[in-house]
Amino acid sequence: MKGRIYTTQKCFVCQGALNYVEGRGHLSCVTHPDHQWKGACVVRFGRNHTKRFKSVLEAERHLIYLRVQTDLGKFDPREWAKDQPLSFLALRLKFIEYKKSTNITLKQVKDIERVLIRAGQTWDRMQIRDIAEAEIEDFLFQDHGVSSKTIANWKTALHNFFAWVVRREKKKSNLQMPSFPVTSFKMKMKAVVSIEDQQKIITEVKKISWNHNPRIWLAIKLLALYPRVRPGELINVKEGHINLVDLYIVFPQPKEREPKYIHLLKEVAEEIRESQRLYPAMPTMYFFRHLKRRNGLKVGTQFGPVYLNKWWKQACVNLGFSDVTLYPGTKHSTVTALGKIMSPEQIQHNVTGHASEAFKRYFLPDYQEKILATKQISDMQKKIASDNVFKITVKKNK
Structure with missing residues (x-):
């Protein structure tokens, strides 16, 4: 059978080698079998596995385990290596x-x-x-x-x-992929605002942030205007990603992993061009960066992941809006409002570029059809009500 147990201990009588006796829990001398050893020993299993034990009994258990694993085709000497590469x-x-x-x-x-x-x-x-x-x-x-x-x-x-x-x-x-349990969840609806309120908030952002950094307002305006862009993607835009000749911004590494573009309106392109004229920079610099040194912020560093949301929330507080954060206040609110004038297919193709679960939650499906159907029900109910009008006679006290 593969594998043996060895020890450096010698026979007390003849100083001969002690050999492992299978299944007996000890090593003994061939010449003097009454002299047994049950102490420190080593298990050697093939050329790649050696392990020390304090007793022959522990070593024997380990040896049996290795033989069973080998029979099952599961033995891997790396599992017993000192650096444990398969842990x-x-x-x-x-x-x-x-x-x-x-x-x-x-x-x-x-x-x-x-x-x-x-x-x-x-x-x-x-x-x-x-x-x-x-x-x-x-x-x-x-x-x-x-x-x-x-x-x-x-x-x-x-x-x-x-x-x-x-x-x-x-x-x-011979490792197999384990099965994973089914986990379910349902995303909560986040607070959205009407387009009118959204524009009030964006105007307030401009009012409170313009002297600090006009690109704060510009970033939030772009998020509301282009729902396919996420805040994290927008702040990663560099000067060289903006093409004001052909009027587009490219996002090289969005969440979808494929480059995507937004096509700029002329007035938006002019706002970006004016900002670049006032604050020129190399193509490798982030466009949405800090332009002035203030409160420990270094000039030229990129906006942080919560920086725009901080200004959005301050504008909401000033106007009395609560529980409306940047992402649903811009992206989701715009998509919800578009559901009143565009079909789902039009929005997916021309606005968001995809149909995510969030799109399904915030989009108002078939708005025009639903309004028309409700109006027809209302008209029908009014007609029936008019046909069943009866007078109520009120008796006057004499």
Whole structure:
């Protein structure tokens, strides 16, 4: 049988080698079998696996386990290596390095890393093959104090991680992709505003931010005018991405991973051109950047991820609007208003460029048809009511 147990200890009588006796839990001398050794020893299994134990009994259990794993086709000497290359800890660290080399943002990498660190609190010392459906389900469905949407995002991150591991190790370790449990969630509707109120807020933003940085107002105006652009994509625009000759802005790396464009109205192009004239810069500089040094902000640095929302919320407070943040106040509010004058197909093709779940939540489907149908019901009810008019006679007291 493959594998043996060895020791450097010698026979107390003849100083001969001690040999492992299968299934007896000890080593003994061939010449003096009564002299047995049950202490420190080493298991050697093939050329690539060696492990020390304090007792022969522990070593014997380990040897039996290795033989069973070999019979099942699951033995991999790397699982017993000192650096544990097939542990969850080692693989999650490699996965993060791999993700950094792909075309995703640093924020997305950090989000994935946080999920794996959370899972690693339980799994870091486990071999990857020992993490199966039960362990994944227990992790996802325990109370983490987060929303169902967050749990669904965690599931996606873990699924991507295991898919990457299986692709790497399928031939070497015969690793199989574990099944993932079904997780469901429903996004809440965020507060939107009418176009009239939206423009009041944007005007207020201009009023309170113009002397500080006119590009704050310009950025928020563009978000309301071009719903296909996300705030994170807009602040990543560089001077060289803006073409004022052919009137467009290109977004090289949006969330959809394919470059996308917005076509500028002439008046918008003139506003951008005037801003570039007042604040000239190299093509590699961010267009939406800090133009003055104030409150620790360095001139030339890019707007932060919450910077525009900060000014939007201040304008809302000044005007008495509550619970309306930048994203739904611009993008979603515009799409909702467009539902009154455009069809879903027109909006998807010409405005948003796609039909996301958010689009389905905020778009008012078939607005004109629904209004027409309701008006017909109302007219029908009024006609029937007029046919059934009767007089109420009020008796006067004599």
